Amino acid sequence: MADPIHQFEIVNLFPLGKIGSTEIQFTNSALFMVVAVAVTGLLMLGTTSGRQLVPGRLQAMAEVTYEFVADMIRSTAGEEGMRFFPLVFSLFCFILFANVIGIVPYTFTVTSHIVVTASLALLVFFTVIVYGLYSHGLGFFRLFVPHGIPGYILPFVVLIEIVSFLSRPISHSVRLFANMLAGHITLKVFAGFVAGLGGALGLVGWVGGTLPLIMVIALTALELLVAFLQAYVFTLLACIYLSDALHPGH
């Protein structure tokens, strides 16, 4: 049976150069990141260059994406949150396209590696800290001091708040990574059953193989949903975290 983990293997395609003694390789992961960025860029540039008052299909898609992300920011971070629109929109498009492209057979799912999702989550995390300190100065640390807490347990609560704040990038990145990883492994295992049954048992196998095949079809649909849902959840949480940088509590 096919190895379900094999699909996540990083393959070096060609070397780009050297930094110190570390070789920088252009990998299949990098290739599909470039593909995701290129698809997003083409969609956005291609649909907004020849824009019309009555949008065509592709233009409508770009406009719906814009509206979707803009509404998400407005409902979580308020109107001031729109200054983070470029970051949030790029995050959403990159993750969405990386996820969706990953469903196509023979492609590589960039977001199934924790290195990628952790980098994205840390980007949001440090943006929150840097922007929070920049705009509120030390007042940003009020984020860790909830009001209405009696003085004697305040140090303990602050400690918990700090640990809770530090745990954000972990839960933020693990959620996307684990969902994509688990989904793709499940898909591969069931697809392996189809080939295994058909190859080993002859006619009975072919008939039996239709059952996991139906499962694979259903799972592919589910994966498509998960691809969108996880991109949505990741961006929504990014918005919620960024809104803390805009208004750290009193």
Next chain:
Amino acid sequence: MAPNAHDRDDRPAEEADLSARLQRLGEKLDRHRESITPGDASAPRSGPRFAGFARGFRLSSELVAGVIVGAVIGWSLDHWLGISPWGMIIFLLVGFAAGVVNVMRAAGVVPDPGAKDRDA
């Protein structure tokens, strides 16, 4: 001469017209935004079953993340200050508490620290 003078007269009128149109558009957009209920955008556009799946996954990862961060901080303090096992014991408990706070916040039982600002 006559068309030129006509042009000059027209320009401010055109600008006024344009700004009036912009204002009308702004008002329309505001009305449109108001007409959309806030709950609309925050709910994922999918069946309740998969939304529940995503929610469950979110809650579990929040709890685990808190415990992991607590464990890492505790272990590092033990390592650097040589106070083993006290750092681990205390910070694992603090991490667990933080994980529970995360979960309650994610579930909407406790408001976010910034939530009051947002509602006002």
